[in-house]
Amino acid sequence: MAGKKKKSSSMNTSIRDVGFRTAFIKGNGITKLSAVIFGLGNLLHKQIIRGLIMLSLEIAYIYYMISFGLNSIKNFITLGTKVQEEVFNEAKQIYEYVTGDNSMLCLLYGVITIVLTLGFILFLITSVKSAYGTQKKIELGKPVPTFKDDLSSLLEQNLHKTLLFTPMIGVLCFTIIPLFFMALIAFTSYDRNHQTPGNLFSWVGFDNFIALFSKGSKLSHTFWPVLGWTFTWAIFATFTCYILGMLLAMLINREGTRFKGFWRFIFVLSIAVPQFVSLLTMRTIFNANGPVNVMLRQIGVIGIRDSIPFFTDPLLAKITIICINIWIGVPFTMLTTTGILQNIPKELYEAAKVDGANAFVTFFKITLPYMLFVTTPTLITAFAGNINNFNVIFLLSGGGPETLDYYYAGKTDLLVTWLYKLTITNKDYNLGAVISILVFIIMATLTLLTYRRTGSYKDEEAFQ
């Protein structure tokens, strides 16, 4: 059926798939003119409503550019020229503030204008293509689709456009534009000394990147250790939870274990507590005067006034955090692996038993390879998630213990929590943006390299 459908509409699709260049070159005068007057081709060929919609979009854009857009592009290039000033008002005998330019808003409106302009170019292309499509249909003697046909196509061959429209607007506004905006800040001097609205900031090119990587600077002395710890943390956090969770699932799953449901319930209970609650509780429990230290004092392991520095000694803090993360993460792995373990063909184990393989051999030769095959995507997502695991670090140690060697970072800060401190606490927005870009590059490489090799990406139609 699907094949038949394709054949019947092959003429339409071939016109729809024509690129902008061919449409413009092969199109007649009206089609070419549609690049200047949007929707002209449609208007002249009785597709009045479609043409009018395109034309009104063009007019709206031009109106926006004249009233606001051109000015915002100019401001975008300079990032503001007029500093806020104090002027003495003779009549009132007081100093008054004269509002100057706000570099941040200049940047923001500039970004919005650029995005709108890109949208405008997209419409230009659509206009020409649509005009060419109509022209072609008339030449071939085919009926020109009416506005009603256009609307019903939105539920049929163009259903993807209908369904994607609103989600994509959301993604555009809350993911793409912020990313673009943030990436631009990395190339400005927007730090604590250049705060808006009282002060201006300007374009500085790659200065911030150079500052971060230049040898001997405090920034690079912070960046490399923090990066190192971020990776150490991500590796440990991912694999401890993965391996221990899998072992736990196997222990509960094995033949001789009774009350399977009960054991699973006990471990799953900790997932049901919201993460920030369990993290804050853990912070309390391991505090200098928290229950753990109190208990150790009562047993007599440590002196009455002593306490084990769970969060104040750099190395111990790192170990504590990884251990607490096991408490949080293991139940999740247990849950996902339980289902998969039950899917492993029983015959494999029986065959291994016949061959006289012991528990270790069966685990490493059968269970682990099978699990790795199925869970690689989950593992990658978990690793990426741990690189950016803001909550665990921020709510447990707050990045502490603090150190004077670092530029506003503690010994357990990850890149993300350092970024948070740089931006929210210290207002060094440019440095924060640089770090975001670096983390983004790391993450994107990682996922593209690994995820695209996995079965669920290559073979998405396997189950259809």
Next chain:
Amino acid sequence: MKKTTMKMRQLITNIIVHVFLAVLGFIWVLPIFFVILTSLRKEAGQYKSYIFPRAYTLDNYKKLFDQASSLTFGRWFINTLIVAIFTCIFSAFFVLCVSYVMSRLRFKMRKKFLNIAMILGMFPGFMSMYAIYFILKGFGMLEAGPLKLVALVMVYSGGAGLGFLVAKGFFDTIPKTIDEAAFIDGATKWDVFRKITIPLSKPIIVITILNAFMAPWVDYIFAKVILGQDRKYYTIAIGLWTMLEKEFVEYYYTQFFAGCVLISIPIAILFLIIQRFYVEGVSGAVKG
């Protein structure tokens, strides 16, 4: 003879495994037990030199809803509920639309689209946080009180369309032949989406909805940045965090735990509901 030694060995292993599980289980339950104990503790104040409370009371729970208190738990609860309901409607809608399109429809830009979405999805929302903060501020969303909650809904659901992978994995497992049979009967793609795919996908829809509903209850960082200092419009998570700040902690310490218990219960129930659907949903995504 040999058989009995085998049985003995198996018995011993079983005992060891059960003891081990019991010890682990104890460790896993202990912190939860600590939360409940502290929430019932009569003595106010932060750290005590003993672990079990000297006296028990339910006052901590009552005090949470005390009107005179400057920390208004009841109000935070309602704020969070409103944000959660709207977030859940919008993001579930976005996720379902995108995942259906990516799984069932074929169009020119599809593969490119998948790659871009994957890279964008890798970018943690948290990193664009202050850009979003500036954008919302630039549009005056962060000035007046209630608008902040609207801003929060927009932030939570705005990028939701990118989280389509799990649901897409589920849609991928629905046989295409069903769709084709419907096409032969003259159904449009829209009909198929509405009348066949959606009803067949109840498990994944429930998971998507519940996940979206839970996000605002447990999110700390976005809420913190967007809601700022205005305590009236706090959500539960930031509200509870406030109770642990230096100026409040001595008086509100036990109440903090009472609050934690109160919000853990509904989330635990939701979680148990999700459990029933979870295995189907996730295994669909992992199987490939």
